Amino acid sequence: MKRSIFRGWLFPLAFLAPQLLISLAFFFWPAGHAIQESFFQSDVWGGGRIFVGLANFTTLFHDPLYLKSFVTTWIFSFATAFISLFFGFFLATAVDRVHRGQATYTTLLLWPYAIAPAVAGVLWMFLFNPSIGIVSGWLHFFGIDWNPLLHASDALVLTVIAASWKQIAYNFIFFLAGLQSIPKSIIEAASIDGASPFRRLYTIILPLLSPTLFFLMVMNVVYAFFDTFGVIDAATQGGPGQATMTLVYKSYADGILHNDFNSSAAQSVILTVMVIILTVIQFRFIERRVHY
Amino acid sequence: MKIAKWLTVSLTLAIAGLSGSMAFAATEIQFWHSMTGPLSEKLTEITEEFNAKQHDYKIILVNKGNYAEAMTAAIAAFRAKGQPDILQVHEVGTGTFMAAGQAIYPVDKLMKDEGKAFNASDFLPAVTGYYSSTDGKMLAFPFNSSTLDTFYNLDAFKKAGLSTENLPKTWDEVADAARKIVQTGAAKCGLTTTWPSWVHVENFSAWHNIPISTKENGFGGLDAVFEIDNPLVKRHWSNLVKWQKEGIFTYGGRASTAMNSFLSGQCAIMVSSSSSIADIKSSGHFSLGVGMMPYYADVKGAPQNSIIGGAALWVLSGKPKVHYKGIAEYFEFLSSPKIQAEWSEATGYLPITTAAYELSKSEGFFTKNPGSEIAIQSVNLHTPTVNSKGLRFGNFSQIRTMFEEELEYALNGTKTVDQALSDAQRRGNTELRKFEAQQSK
Numbered sequence: 036m037k038r039s040i041f042r043g044w045l046f047p048l049a050f051l052a053p054q055l056l057i058s059l060a061f062f063f064w065p066a067g068h069a070i071q072e073s074f075f076q077s078d079v080w081g082g083g084r085i086f087v088g089l090a091n092f093t094t095l096f097h098d099p100l101y102l103k104s105f106v107t108t109w110i111f112s113f114a115t116a117f118i119s120l121f122f123g124f125f126l127a128t129a130v131d132r133v134h135r136g137q138a139t140y141t142t143l144l145l146w147p148y149a150i151a152p153a154v155a156g157v158l159w160m161f162l163f164n165p166s167i168g169i170v171s172g173w174l175h176f177f178g179i180d181w182n183p184l185l186h187a188s189d190a191l192v193l194t195v196i197a198a199s200w201k202q203i204a205y206n207f208i209f210f211l212a213g214l215q216s217i218p219k220s221i222i223e224a225a226s227i228d229g230a231s232p233f234r235r236l237y238t239i240i241l242p243l244l245s246p247t248l249f250f251l252m253v254m255n256v257v258y259a260f261f262d263t264f265g266v267i268d269a270a271t272q273g274g275p276g277q278a279t280m281t282l283v284y285k286s287y288a289d290g291i292l293h294n295d296f297n298s299s300a301a302q303s304v305i306l307t308v309m310v311i312i313l314t315v316i317q318f319r320f321i322e323r324r325v326h327y
Numbered sequence: 328m329k330i331a332k333w334l335t336v337s338l339t340l341a342i343a344g345l346s347g348s349m350a351f352a353a354t355e356i357q358f359w360h361s362m363t364g365p366l367s368e369k370l371t372e373i374t375e376e377f378n379a380k381q382h383d384y385k386i387i388l389v390n391k392g393n394y395a396e397a398m399t400a401a402i403a404a405f406r407a408k409g410q411p412d413i414l415q416v417h418e419v420g421t422g423t424f425m426a427a428g429q430a431i432y433p434v435d436k437l438m439k440d441e442g443k444a445f446n447a448s449d450f451l452p453a454v455t456g457y458y459s460s461t462d463g464k465m466l467a468f469p470f471n472s473s474t475l476d477t478f479y480n481l482d483a484f485k486k487a488g489l490s491t492e493n494l495p496k497t498w499d500e501v502a503d504a505a506r507k508i509v510q511t512g513a514a515k516c517g518l519t520t521t522w523p524s525w526v527h528v529e530n531f532s533a534w535h536n537i538p539i540s541t542k543e544n545g546f547g548g549l550d551a552v553f554e555i556d557n558p559l560v561k562r563h564w565s566n567l568v569k570w571q572k573e574g575i576f577t578y579g580g581r582a583s584t585a586m587n588s589f590l591s592g593q594c595a596i597m598v599s600s601s602s603s604i605a606d607i608k609s610s611g612h613f614s615l616g617v618g619m620m621p622y623y624a625d626v627k628g629a630p631q632n633s634i635i636g637g638a639a640l641w642v643l644s645g646k647p648k649v650h651y652k653g654i655a656e657y658f659e660f661l662s663s664p665k666i667q668a669e670w671s672e673a674t675g676y677l678p679i680t681t682a683a684y685e686l687s688k689s690e691g692f693f694t695k696n697p698g699s700e701i702a703i704q705s706v707n708l709h710t711p712t713v714n715s716k717g718l719r720f721g722n723f724s725q726i727r728t729m730f731e732e733e734l735e736y737a738l739n740g741t742k743t744v745d746q747a748l749s750d751a752q753r754r755g756n757t758e759l760r761k762f763e764a765q766q767s768k
Contacts, residue, residue, distance in 0.1 A: 079423070080405060080406070080427055080428070080429075081405060081406035082429075164587070165577075165579075166587050166588035167587050167591055167593075182577070182578070184579060184580035184584065185738055185739050187739060187741065274580070274731075274732065274735055275736075275739055276732045276733070276735045276736040276739070276741060277732055290399075292396070292399070292725075293722065293724055293728075
C-alpha cells in the first residue's frame with residue numbers, strides 16, 4: 036500500500052478538521068454531557084442540579100421493567116441482525132448467479148437502504164395496521180387474528196420485519212461485492228473435484244467471505260441496538276404494554292416524552308457500554324476465525 | 328448635476344423603503360402548538376385574523392410535534408434561553424407546569440398587569456377549576472378543552488336493525504349493540520376507544536363519581552395516593568377484557584390511533600374526544616350519531632359529569648416586556664365570544680366561555696348540528712364534586728402511559744386484571760412520590 040506523504044501537518048489537519056469538528060460537536064460533546072447528566076438529578080427547567088452519584092443507575096437496575104427491556108432488546112436485535120444477514124446473503128448469492136439483468140436486480144434490491152428508518156416504520160405500520168393495512172386484510176381473511184396494537188408477539192414481528200427490511204439491502208450489497216471478488220477459478224476447480232454446492236459454500240465461499248461477514252455482523256448489531264429507534268417510534272411506540280420497549284426507545288421515552296433527562300442519560304450510558312463490550316467481544320473472539 | 332439628481336432620488340427611495348419596513352416591524356410572538364389537520368387550519372385562520380387587524384404584534388404559529396414533544400422542546404429551549412412566548416400544554420402537563428415556578432408567567436397576573444379584563448367567572452366552571460392554583464388564580468389560558476363523546480356509525484346501526492333514535496346509554500347497552508352489530512356483520516368490529524387511560528380510568532372515575540386518588544385527585548397536595556385499584560374500575564377493565572375476547576371490542580392503540588378504524592367504517596362505536604368531530608366530519612362517509620359517555624346504571628350518582636381533556640396556553644417568562652402586551656391582546660381576542668364560538672363550532676372543542684356558548688346557542692348552531700352540544704352538556708351535567716372537577720398530578724404524562732401499558736397487558740392476557748390494575752396503581756404512586764421528592768428540594 037502506498038503511503039501518501041503530506042508536507043507538514045497543517046494540510047492533513049485541514050482535511051481532517053471538518054470530520055473531526057462534526058464528531059466533536061455531534062458525538063463527543065453530547066456523549067460527555069450525557070455521562071455527566073447521568074450522575075446528577077436536574078431540575079427540569081434548568082434551575083439547578085444535585086450530584087447523586089450512582090443513584091440513577093441503581094434505580095434502573097432495581098426496576099423490573101428496565102431489566103425486561105434488556106431481554107426485549109436482545110431478542111429484537113438478534114432477530115433483526117440474523118434475518119438481515121440471512122436474507123442479505125441469500126439475495127446476494129441469487130443475484131450473483133444471474134447473468135442478465137444483474138445491474139437491474141442490484142439497483143432494485145438496494146433501494147430500501149436509502150429510506151430513513153422512520154419512513155420504513157411508517158410504511159410497514161400502514162401495511163400491517165390492523166384496521167387499514169392491506170397485509171392485515173389478507174391475514175384476517177385467512178383467519179389470523181393480527182393486531183400489533185394488542186398482541187405483543189405481533190408487535191415484535193412487525194418491528195423486526197420493518198427494521199430488518201432496510202438492513203437486508205445494506206448487507207446484500209456488501210455480500211454481493213464480496214462474492215464477486217472470489218475468483219471464479221477456485222469455485223470451478225472445486226466443482227470439478229466433485230464438491231457439492233453446500234460443500235463449496237461451507238469450505239470456500241464462507242471463509243473467503245468472512246471479512247465481509249464479520250464487518251457486517253458488527254454493523255448489524257450496532258444498527259439493531261441504536262438505529263432502530265425510528266422504526267419502533269413510527270410503528271409501535273414501545274407497546275403494547277412494553278413488548279417492543281427496547282433500551283434505546285426507553286431512553287428516548289423517558290427523556291424526551293417524560294422529561295426525566297437524568298435517567299435517560301444513565302440509560303444511554305449503560306446502552307453504550309453494553310454495545311462497546313459486545314463489539315470488543317466480537318473483535319476478540321470472532322475475528323480470530325476470520326480468514327483474511 | 329445628473330449624478331446629484333440620481334443620488335438624491337435613490338437616497339429618498341431608500342429612506343422611504345426603510346421607514347416603510349420599519350413601520351411594518353411588528354413584534355413577533357412565538358406560539359408553539361400541537362394542532363394538526365382541520366384543527367391546525369382553524370387555528371391558523373383565527374391567528375391570521377388577529378395578525379391582520381392590527382400591526383403591532385404578529386403571532387408566529389409553530390407546530391412543534393405532539394403535546395409531549397412540544398413540551399420537551401419548550402423546556403429544552405427555556406434552558407437555552409430560546410423559549411417561545413406561548414406554549415400549548417396538554418392537560419396532563421398541568422401538574423408539571425404549575426410546579427415550574429419562575430419559568431412561567433401566570434395568565435391571571437399577565438392580564439392584570441396589562442390592564443385586560445380577565446374574570447374566572449366568565450369561563451366554564453369545569454375549565455376554571457382545572458387550571459387554577461389553590462388560591463383561585465388562573466395560571467393558564469384555557470383554549471382547546473375537549474371532553475368525551477361516544478360516536479355511533481348510524482349506517483351500521485341501521486344495517487344491524489338497531490334504533491338510530493334511541494342510542495345506547497349504559498355500558499351494557501353499548502355492549503349489546505356492539506354484539507348485534509358484529510353478529511349481523513353490519514361492521515367488522517363493534518366498539519373501540521381512543522385515549523385508553525383518559526377514557527377508561529380518568530373520565531370513567533369522574534363520570535361515576537369515584538375518586539382517582541386521595542387529596543381531591545391531586546388538587547389537595549403532592550402527597551396524593553392513587554386509588555384506581557377499586558372494584559368499579561376492576562369491573563370495567565374486566566368487561567373490556569371480556570368484550571375483547573368476545574370480539575365485540577377491538578383495542579385500537581393509544582392516543583387517537585383507533586380513530587382510523589371508526590373513520591374507515593370498520594368499527595361502529597367509538598368513545599373519543601369531542602374534537603374528533605372535526606376529523607369525522609371531513610373524513611367519515613357515514614351518518615353520525617353522538618352521545619355522552621356510557622355508564623353503569625347500577626352505580627349511584629352516575630352519570631356525574633365528565634372532565635376535560637385538550638390543552639391550555641401557558642405563557643413563559645423571560646421574554647421582552649413588549650411581547651407580553653401582545654400576548655395579552657391575543658388572549659383577549661381568543662376569548663372574545665365571536666372567536667371562541669367560531670373555534671369551538673369548527674373543531675368540536677368546548678366553548679370555553681359561557682358567553683361563547685350562549686352565542687352559539689343563539690345562532691342556532693346546536694339545532695343545526697345535532698350532537699355538537701353533547702360535549703358541553705356532559706361537562707355541565709352536574710355541579711362537579713371533589714371526584715369530578717378534574718385531576719392534577721406531576722409526571723402524569725408518564726403515569727398515563729403506565730396505566731395504558733397495564734391495560735394492554737390485561738387486554739392481551741399477559742396479566743390478569745387484578746395484577747394489571749394493582750401494578751398500574753403501584754407504578755403510578757412511585758412516579759407521584761418521585762415528583763413530590765423533586766419539588767421539596
